[in-house]
Amino acid sequence: MKRIATVQDISCVGRCSLTVALPIISAMGVEACPLPTALLSAHTLFPNPSICDLTDKIQGITDHWKRAGIKFDGIYTGYLGSLSQLDIISDFIDEFRGDGFVFIDPVMGDHGRLYSGFKPEYVARMAEFCGKGDIIVPNITEACLMLGIDYIGDSYTRDDLRDILRRLTGLGTSKAILTGVSMQPGRLGAAAYDSVNDEYFLCMGEKVEGRFHGTGDIFASVCAGALAKGETLGQAVESAVSFTCECIKLTIGDCEDSRFGVNFEKALHILTN
Ligand code: PXL
Numbered sequence: 001m002k003r004i005a006t007v008q009d010i011s012c013v014g015r016c017s018l019t020v021a022l023p024i025i026s027a028m029g030v031e032a033c034p035l036p037t038a039l040l041s042a043h044t045l046f047p048n049p050s051i052c053d054l055t056d057k058i059q060g061i062t063d064h065w066k067r068a069g070i071k072f073d074g075i076y077t078g079y080l081g082s083l084s085q086l087d088i089i090s091d092f093i094d095e096f097r098g099d100g101f102v103f104i105d106p107v108m109g110d111h112g113r114l115y116s117g118f119k120p121e122y123v124a125r126m127a128e129f130c131g132k133g134d135i136i137v138p139n140i141t142e143a144c145l146m147l148g149i150d151y152i153g154d155s156y157t158r159d160d161l162r163d164i165l166r167r168l169t170g171l172g173t174s175k176a177i178l179t180g181v182s183m184q185p186g187r188l189g190a191a192a193y194d195s196v197n198d199e200y201f202l203c204m205g206e207k208v209e210g211r212f213h214g215t216g217d218i219f220a221s222v223c224a225g226a227l228a229k230g231e232t233l234g235q236a237v238e239s240a241v242s243f244t245c246e247c248i249k250l251t252i253g254d255c256e257d258s259r260f261g262v263n264f265e266k267a268l269h270i271l272t273n
């Protein structure tokens with residue numbers, strides 16, 4: 001069985017980061033090994049969460065993995081909380097990447113704004129960190145921040161998307177996936193670029209009005225699992241768009257508060273079959 005290390009926080013409430021990555025990757029038949037970076041009572045859209053930073057626990061875990069000779073087929077990084085974590089995880093990638101893939105979701109913002117707690121210096125360092133990835137998966141907000149482009153919402157032409165994707169691979173990664181793109185009303189999906197073969201992919205699904213928190217983490221988890229299973233970039237993007245759209249559909253009418261995320265649990269059977 002393939003094995004992925006996934007490096008991100010545990011937010012106890014709010015269905016994001018490890019609480020979606022572990023079940024999704026496991027349902028896909030890929031072993032998911034968490035490297036938790038912080039423990040939060042809930043993600044940061046809930047005001048004033050209790051946060052236990054785990055930066056000083058990371059080294060002990062990875063030292064043990066090294067002594068035990070543990071290897072990974074892929075490393076998937078998500079929300080990282082600080083500049084020092086970027087440094088430490090950068091070293092972890094150097095140590096453990098081996099022949100596996102490095103998949104980076106530069107989680108730091110959405111809807112044109114940085115998440116609470118992130119400063120402009122983090123954006124510059126994240127852009128540098130993305131150069132360590134084989135595949136990066138920013139949303140439009142994160143792509144615009146890292147490339148210094150003005151954010152104009154989710155509506156772009158095919159040429160705009162190609163230009164952004166090419167510039168993203170210029171950060172040093174060979175493949176880039178841009179999430180949350182819309183080229184026509186009622187459609188939302190992802191665009192991707194493989195700079196090695198100069199190939200573009202576009203995959204759109206039905207757009208449902210409203211905010212669906214945590215869908216970026218769901219999308220990234222499916223992609224990482226699919227790539228570990230040997231799907232091509234285009235196939236992985238299709239799997240992720242289709243699963244994410246299904247999760248959103250299963251949440252319509254059950255949105256007491258969008259901060260609780262989407263009902264992905266009801267869709268996990270799609271990944272197991
Ligand atoms: O879904 C992204 C995410 C992950 N982890 C934490 C967050 C957020 C977004 O707000 O706050 C802790």
